[in-house]
Amino acid sequence: MAAVMPQLAPPPAASRLLLSGNEAVARAVWESGVRVAAAYPGTPATEIIESLARYPDLHAEWSVNEKVSMEVALGASMTGARAFCAMKHVGLNVASDCLMTMTITGAYGGLVIAVADDVGLSSSQNEQDSRYWGRFAHLPVLEPADSQEAYEMTKFAFGFSEQYETPVLLRLTTRICHVKGLVAVGAREAHEPPGFVKNPERWVMVPAHARTRIPNLYQRDETLRAVSEASPLNILEAGTDRTVGFVASGPAYMHVKEAFPNAPVLKLGFSYPWPPQKVRELAALCDKLVVVEETEQLLETEIKAAGIACHGKDVLPKMGELSPQVLGPAVDRLLGRPVPPPPPAAAPMKVFPRPPTLCASCPHMGIYYTLAQIKNIIVTGDIGCYTLGAGHPWNALDTTICMGATMGVALGIDKGRGEVDRNKRIIAVIGDSTFMHMGMQGLLNITYNKGNVTVLLLDNNTTGMTGGQATPASGKDIHGQDAPRVDLAKVVEALGVANERIKVVDPYELPILFKTIRDEIKVDAPSVIIARRPCVLIEDFKPFRPYLVEEDKCTGCGNCIEVGCPAIHVTRREKVIKPSGREVELAFVNIDNQACTGCGLCVQPCAPDAIQHVPRRDIPIHIVKT
Amino acid sequence: MSQNDITNILVCGIGGQGVMTATEILAEAAIAEGHDVKKTEVAGMAQRGGVVTSHLRFGRKVLSPQIEPGTVQVLLGFEGAEALRWSHYLKPDGLALVNNAKLVPPVVELGLFDYPEDPTGQMRAAGRRVVSFDAMSIARDLGEVRLGNTVMLGAIADYLPFSSEVLLACIVKRFARKGEQVVDANRRAFAAGREAVAKQLGAAPSENATA
Numbered sequence: 001m002a003a004v005m006p007q008l009a010p011p012p013a014a015s016r017l018l019l020s021g022n023e024a025v026a027r028a029v030w031e032s033g034v035r036v037a038a039a040y041p042g043t044p045a046t047e048i049i050e051s052l053a054r055y056p057d058l059h060a061e062w063s064v065n066e067k068v069s070m071e072v073a074l075g076a077s078m079t080g081a082r083a084f085c086a087m088k089h090v091g092l093n094v095a096s097d098c099l100m101t102m103t104i105t106g107a108y109g110g111l112v113i114a115v116a117d118d119v120g121l122s123s124s125q126n127e128q129d130s131r132y133w134g135r136f137a138h139l140p141v142l143e144p145a146d147s148q149e150a151y152e153m154t155k156f157a158f159g160f161s162e163q164y165e166t167p168v169l170l171r172l173t174t175r176i177c178h179v180k181g182l183v184a185v186g187a188r189e190a191h192e193p194p195g196f197v198k199n200p201e202r203w204v205m206v207p208a209h210a211r212t213r214i215p216n217l218y219q220r221d222e223t224l225r226a227v228s229e230a231s232p233l234n235i236l237e238a239g240t241d242r243t244v245g246f247v248a249s250g251p252a253y254m255h256v257k258e259a260f261p262n263a264p265v266l267k268l269g270f271s272y273p274w275p276p277q278k279v280r281e282l283a284a285l286c287d288k289l290v291v292v293e294e295t296e297q298l299l300e301t302e303i304k305a306a307g308i309a310c311h312g313k314d315v316l317p318k319m320g321e322l323s324p325q326v327l328g329p330a331v332d333r334l335l336g337r338p339v340p341p342p343p344p345a346a347a348p349m350k351v352f353p354r355p356p357t358l359c360a361s362c363p364h365m366g367i368y369y370t371l372a373q374i375k376n377i378i379v380t381g382d383i384g385c386y387t388l389g390a391g392h393p394w395n396a397l398d399t400t401i402c403m404g405a406t407m408g409v410a411l412g413i414d415k416g417r418g419e420v421d422r423n424k425r426i427i428a429v430i431g432d433s434t435f436m437h438m439g440m441q442g443l444l445n446i447t448y449n450k451g452n453v454t455v456l457l458l459d460n461n462t463t464g465m466t467g468g469q470a471t472p473a474s475g476k477d478i479h480g481q482d483a484p485r486v487d488l489a490k491v492v493e494a495l496g497v498a499n500e501r502i503k504v505v506d507p508y509e510l511p512i513l514f515k516t517i518r519d520e521i522k523v524d525a526p527s528v529i530i531a532r533r534p535c536v537l538i539e540d541f542k543p544f545r546p547y548l549v550e551e552d553k554c555t556g557c558g559n560c561i562e563v564g565c566p567a568i569h570v571t572r573r574e575k576v577i578k579p580s581g582r583e584v585e586l587a588f589v590n591i592d593n594q595a596c597t598g599c600g601l602c603v604q605p606c607a608p609d610a611i612q613h614v615p616r617r618d619i620p621i622h623i624v625k626t
Numbered sequence: 627m628s629q630n631d632i633t634n635i636l637v638c639g640i641g642g643q644g645v646m647t648a649t650e651i652l653a654e655a656a657i658a659e660g661h662d663v664k665k666t667e668v669a670g671m672a673q674r675g676g677v678v679t680s681h682l683r684f685g686r687k688v689l690s691p692q693i694e695p696g697t698v699q700v701l702l703g704f705e706g707a708e709a710l711r712w713s714h715y716l717k718p719d720g721l722a723l724v725n726n727a728k729l730v731p732p733v734v735e736l737g738l739f740d741y742p743e744d745p746t747g748q749m750r751a752a753g754r755r756v757v758s759f760d761a762m763s764i765a766r767d768l769g770e771v772r773l774g775n776t777v778m779l780g781a782i783a784d785y786l787p788f789s790s791e792v793l794l795a796c797i798v799k800r801f802a803r804k805g806e807q808v809v810d811a812n813r814r815a816f817a818a819g820r821e822a823v824a825k826q827l828g829a830a831p832s833e834n835a836t837a
């Protein structure tokens with residue numbers, strides 16, 4: 001956020017607080033005496049560092065990407081300081097290069113990595129099961145089932161990390177991160193780092209050194225498996241009804257308890273390495289064993305490989321969230337019990353979809369309104385609010401893959417295209433935060449490889465999609481304090497774009513924006529158009545006088561609707577026959593002046609000048625910022 | 627199932643309407659009454675205009691945070707079509723309290739989908755118990771549209787398994803910093819919300835009504 005964030009005194013020890021999983025992790029990180037906490041925003045993990053930034057006595061930062069955040073945490077751990085980084089599932093893909101070698105060096109100061117899986121894809125481009133990283137990197141995985149456990153396991157993880165010199169993966173899911181529950185909190189314990197010790201065999205990962213340390217990973221797996229067997233985080237509840245027993249971790253445990261309160265359950269809080277002995281004990285207790293896991297068939301496969309018969313994904317869904325209502329009938333069916341049909345009243349009613357929209361006055365509307373009018377282009381996109389340009393009414397984005405991919409994909413299309421695509425112009429769209437996260441390398445690759453791509457760099461001075469976090473180009477740090485402001489035009493030039501091919505435009509100025517894009521796509525050289533206007537979420541955005549539609553002047557052409565602003569509403573539709581004999585549907589509109597913040601975008605395509613400022617005396621008070 | 631002593635409340639609306647804050651205050655009231663509480667947050671997508679729901683569950687011990695369809699005692703709808711969208715979450719004898727705001731998304735304005743003619747009417751036709759009222763004009767009559775959320779909380783106050791005073795106290799606590807005038811305005815909005823519902827259900831708000 002651009003606003004300066006107050007650092008309030010944290011609530012005292014022994015309070016019971018209503019905390020989300022994210023807030024609970026943050027509190028535990030602070031109490032554990034952590035000195036460095038780093039992250040790049042990403043749903044559902046963003047609020048961990050956001051809330052940590054309000055605690056005193058630690059360095060919290062927005063890093064430019066997840067890989068850097070992990071490296072920062074590792075560096076801190078090398079000094080013996082306790083360190084933490086947090087990311088969403090796809091963030092760990094970015095950080096994985098660090099992870100896979102960091103596991104060999106191990107941790108010195110307690111080092112915890114929180115990774116949040118967006119189970120059910122509430123706000124992500126894919127669904128991934130981060131528990132795999134525990135196997136791949138030979139790292140212990142902890143899986144809390146609610147806020148209280150998120151707090152406790154985080155506290156446990158730091159000491160554990162130091163004891164076994166291992167980074168610890170704290171695996172969260174959306175239903176942990178964004179669910180609030182009561183948490184009994186404690187006091188902070190300071191943790192003074194013992195100091196960096198020169199030790200090249202450990203910290204300089206060249207083949208000779210890594211080779212001597214890799215056997216440690218296998219040794220650690222064995223040690224931790226024994227620890228897991230005895231761990232109080234892995235609880236075997238004997239239950240009373242032994243027809244079916246469950247192995248469950250994370251939120252899945254709650255679903256099991258709710259649907260089958262009397263069944264035996266092995267709750268895995270320390271889910272990797274998992275305890276084979278305890279699973280065998282459970283299997284011996286019950287007639288059938290069901291592994292309940294989100295999202296992939298991971299534990300189930302490993303348990304079967306250990307020679308223990310079990311069910312799981314043969315009856316449960318392989319993607320999305322589980323719930324007691326999914327679990328109950330699936331297991332009843334497995335047991336051959338009758339499954340009552342859901343009552344008819346419980347069928348959902350048919351209602352139109354309501355996808356997220358760009359905000360009224362969002363500068364991205366100007367970009368997509370313009371792109372929708374240019375023919376013969378391929379537009380590669382990226383991740384952020386501006387991904388919505390792929391939707392209605394613009395339909396102006398042709399690709400979206402992962403952070404920064406717009407650049408590489410655009411160059412690949414340029415180099416790979418055949419004769420059919422020869423006359424098309426290639427435009428790569430990217431947001432400012434995404435550009436600094438992973439787009440700069442891709443742009444350098446375009447200039448180096450002489451690509452013919454026009455880049456639209458949407459500089460709204462923030463990370464809009466995740467709620468408006470500062471970036472190196474916004475001149476603010478995580479606390480809203482001044483920070484050095486990187487000049488995007490200079491960065492772009494340094495990456496090899498010719499000075500005369502760098503244009504800075506205002507996305508609210510449609511004619512200039514249109515002309516600039518038209519001119520630049522004609523040039524056979526990489527060019528970058530920086531479209532600069534603040535996102536409405538941040539302080540730099542100052543609302544303007546709202547507009548209204550003069551009813552008698554509106555001809556129903558519907559041009560303004562094509563801007564895609566949620567403040568514009570159709571009041572009446574009418575079918576008319578044109579002199580040419582063609583039937584057209586007219587749509588007469590008004591503007592909700594409580595929602596309009598006066599960007600003026602819709603005014604520009606209105607030929608009869610029907611869109612006019614609201615008279616000053618009628619301006620709602622709440623939109624005039626002081 | 628061990629859901630019997632659990633109260634399920636579903637609050638729904640659109641991003642930016644204040645759904646989360648309202649649920650947060652309801653959660654605080656349940657905590658003040660000594661309940662265990664779980665409340666889902668649907669954050670993320672910063673953009674305005676998407677569907678927002680918040681699940682609130684409280685009781686002796688709450689396990690799963692998710693409310694299942696067909697198990698909601700009270701649905702608090704901030705918008706008509708949204709209340710309709712989630713109405714299958716209601717128990718057969720559940721109660722829907724719906725602000726009859728109509729917020730039309732761009733996909734409807736573009737002519738791609740239709741907005742339901744009469745969302746609460748459709749709910750009633752499906753056999754739901756529904757009370758609808760206009761929280762925003764009630765708030766406007768009190769002189770400040772921003773009181774709309776407190777009107778909504780007033781509306782649900784008599785259909786919780788604890789006294790409306792508990793909820794009111796939580797609201798007062800929130801606004802205490804802003805001075806006596808703001809607190810008073812919120813008290814009035816709360817009372818107006820209670821009355822709007824009571825008028826239609828034909829019962830005077832009783833202090834200890836349970837849902």
Ligand SMILES: Cc1ncc(C[n+]2csc(CCOP(=O)(O)OP(=O)(O)O)c2C)c(N)n1
Pocket residue numbers: 040041042043066088090091094124125383384385386403430431432433434435458460462463464465466535
């Ligand atoms: C590797 C990875 N990290 C984080 C995210 C979460 N995320 C999605 S879009 C985005 C950034 C959006 O900011 P910006 O590029 O400035 O575009 P805006 O939303 O402001 O239009 C982030 C952090 C992600 N999808 N992938």
Ligand code: SF4
Pocket residue numbers: 357358359361362363364385386460464465535536537672673674
């Ligand atoms: S949050 Fe900012 S970038 Fe995202 S839609 Fe709104 S104005 Fe646009």
Ligand code: SF4
Pocket residue numbers: 360361546547563565566567568591595596597598599600601602603
């Ligand atoms: S001026 Fe037009 S496009 Fe801009 S916010 Fe108002 S209604 Fe929306």
